Every structure is written in structure tokens, then in C-alpha cells.
Amino acid sequence: MILSVFLGIDIGTTAIKLGVIEENELLYTSELPLQTYGDERIKYQDGNELLTILQAGILAIPAGLRKKIMRLSFSTAMHSLMPDNETKQIFLWSDLQAAEVIEPFKQTSLAAHFYEVSGTPIHAMSSFAKLLYFQEIKRYPEETKWYGLKELVMSFFTGTPTIDYATASATGLFDLRKKQWSNEILDYLGISVEQLATAVDTDQSFEMLPAIRRLFDFSSNVQVIIGASDGTLAAYASYYSTGRTASLTIGTSAAVRQITKTVQLDQEKQNFCYYLKEDLLVSGAPSNNGGVVLAWAANHLAEHPAEFYSILPDLLSQTEVGAKELRFWPYLNGERAPYWSNEIKGGFYDLTLEHTRMDMIRSVIEGVLLNVRQLVKLVANDQELSVSGGFFQTPALGQLAADVFGNACYYAPQNEPIFGLYYLLEQPKMMAEEIQQTYLPNLNQQEAYKQIANHYFE
Secondary structure, eight states: OOOOEEEEEEEOSSEEEEEEEETTEEEEEEEEEOOOEEOSSOEEEEHHHHHHHHHHHHHTSOHHHHHHEEEEEEEEOSSOBEESSTTOEEEOTTOOTTHHHHHHHHTSHHHHHHHHHHOOOSSTTSHHHHHHHHHHHTOSOTTOOEEOHHHHHHHHHHSSOEEEHHHHTTTTOEETTTTEEOHHHHHHHTOOGGGBOEEEOTTOEEEOOHHHHHHHTOOTTOEEEEEEEHHHHHHHHHHHHHOOOEEEEESSSEEEEEEESSOOOOTTTOOEEEEEETTEEEEEEEESOSHHHHHHHHHHTOSSGGGHHHHHHHHHHHSOTTGGGOEEEOOBTBBOTTTOBSSOOOEEESOOTTOOHHHHHHHHHHHHHHHHHHHHHHHHTTOOEEEESGGGGSHHHHHHHHHHHTSOEEEOGGGSHHHHHHHHHHOOOOOSOOOOEEEOOOHHHHHHHHHHHTTTTO
């Protein structure tokens, strides 16, 4: 089978990543930062600005390579919601405006039912919660159409706002089993199916608008494939390339995921379960507090923030496991699993005059990983992990993660959403497992962290 030259576009909450792939080889890649606006409660991207940045990124791909691209597809962040008006404000998963209305709703029997229908935890992150809040305060006209990141880019490239089943299944508005918008959930919110985009399967193809094709000088035969969500695609990338069903991503936030063929939900644990393709789902648990907490430490605890990651290997080698019994709760951004609370706070515990700046930084990193460890034990206990995200590009952090979790961790660029798109749509033959950075737990360190974890968050 001849594979297409493929352009994958991964639109996240902090950056757009582009990757051109042919025959499993990444020919071109770039990363374009995105600005998040708002304050402690409100978090949004500017859709018009996002499209401008995306256009510039595609035009930066060498012209000769652009002409060869035959298929392009999109990975987008989950839980985004955009009222379709001229402002094009895209409210992100981290937007907390809905917190005040979703907490009392969580106590109702409808909350449990809607979770079972949708597979989406009942939390302020979801499109359901955001819509519940906006409808209650009547911020937007009744006839407003409601879209998100995927619909924005699909409208730009094809002229029609469309969403895929994977991204739709993370909104809290979608019936996971029937693969359609849930009439009972929409009725509760007081909106109609016509106010949402048409939902299609993740491999659905579309024609590109002629004007857009000419803008980028693409081939007249180029196809637009709708794709899926970033989390499901990261999980699929590792599963397809390595056969491992369990994966972990630590970027700005973090998530542990498991590929499954059946709907797996737990009312108490509130794990998510999202659609990926006809025979596969992705179950798992997310954390708000990944790289964003390390960025906070770099800015506020490091002597030289710009050198933070480069000095970490030395810092970790010069400080002791457990940071002299200093504990750090990493909940600077509230927390999703396992607490599902916007009110939980972070902080240092057992801090004394004996502790140094280096101890504090170590405790921040350990706190982040010990929190993620709870999710690893919940979703992928005693399983090898395919890992992805910027966190694991620092080998010392990858090794520390393996020690804290007690799980072997395998890092490769192929674990990222763009390769998940490529594998999902092109189904290439995997000749052999790609060379990966392997982090195996140090048994002494693993045992030490096992003991520390027992009472760390008490």
C-alpha cells in the first residue's frame, strides 16, 4: 500500500504543532505558541488569532513539501467551547466559570445519569458545565450556536463546522453508546441539536475549500480528514506502535489512559471514557497539575528561571529522596482526578529552617509525580507505560517518574497526537518498535517512594 504524504495538525491549549509524515518518517515539524487570555477563573483563546497563527505555520512548510501533502487531519484539545459570534472566544478546559453551578449539580441524581450516558466526568472543565453556567446567567442569545476548536478549524478548511465522535464524546453532551448528541442532556440545558455541529466518525473525509487550497498551494486532490481529540490520539499512538494499552502524558496538565474495547465507568472514581474509533475507546483519569506547576516553580523558586530544566539533573543528584521529608501538594490549579475539586489548594507541608531552595524545588517535582502516581495506580497499576509530553524530554525527570511510579516508562516522539492521527488514518505497517528512551525503576528509589506515597497527601 502506498501511503500519503500526511500533515498532522495538533491544536492544544499552549501551542499548535505541525508534522509532515511519510512512510513513518517525520519530514517536517514545527511548534507555534498560542496565547491564553483571561484571569484566574476565565481562560480562553482567540479563535481569529489561532487561525492566523495556523495559516502562518502551514505557509512556513517548504513549498515543495506542501505540494506533496495529500491528506491533512486535526488533533484538538478536549472540552473547548466557543459561542459562534464575531469574538470567537474559545473557552478552554481550564476555564472555571462553571464551578459555582456544577458543584450543586454534582449532588443530583441527574449528574450520575449524565455521566453514565456521556462518559464525561461532571466537572467545570466540560462543555456541559460551561453551557449550564452560560444558560443560567443568560450571557448569550438563545439561538447561539455552540462550537469548539475542532469546529473552528473544520469550518475554516471545509466551510462547514463539524466535530468528530472522539471530541464530541468529551463534551458531556454526547451519548457514548448511541454515538449521537444526547437529546435528554440538550433538553435539560435548553438547547437544540441544530445549535451544535454535525458529529461524524474520526476517519470522515471532506473536500477542502478551493480558496483555502489555493492559499496554501496544496494539490487539487488534497483531502481533509476530521481526526480526533489529543488525549485519545496520544493513547492510540503508543498502542499502535508498541502494543502497550497504558499511556501517560505530562504536558501542561497530565493524564493516564488505557485503551479499551468496552465502556468503563466508575461513579466514585469518575474516570473518563471517550470514543476513538469503531472498536476502541480510551478510558482514564486527568490531572490539572503537570508542567504548569513546574513552570510556576521555575518562575518563583529558581534563581535563574531560563536555566531551570538544564539544572534539574544536578539538583536531583544533590538532594535526597523525599526532600528531607518536605511535602508539596501540587494543586495550584484545583484538581480533577482523583479529587474533582476546584477548591483544593496546593502548598508546602512540614517546611522547616533546615530546608533549602533546592529541597523546595525537589519537593515540587516529587509532589507532581506522587499525585500522578495515584492516577497510574488507578488506571494502569503494574503496567508498562508509554509516555509522552515535554516533561519526559528531560531524562532526569523521566527516570524520576519511573522511580516514583514503580513502572517502566518508554518515551518516543511517536507517542504524540500527530503520530496518533497518522496511525489512525494511514494504518502503516510497523516494521519494528521504534527506538525509545527507556526508564526502568531503580529498585531502592522505587521502594523509598512507595513508603513516602503511603501518607504523602494526608
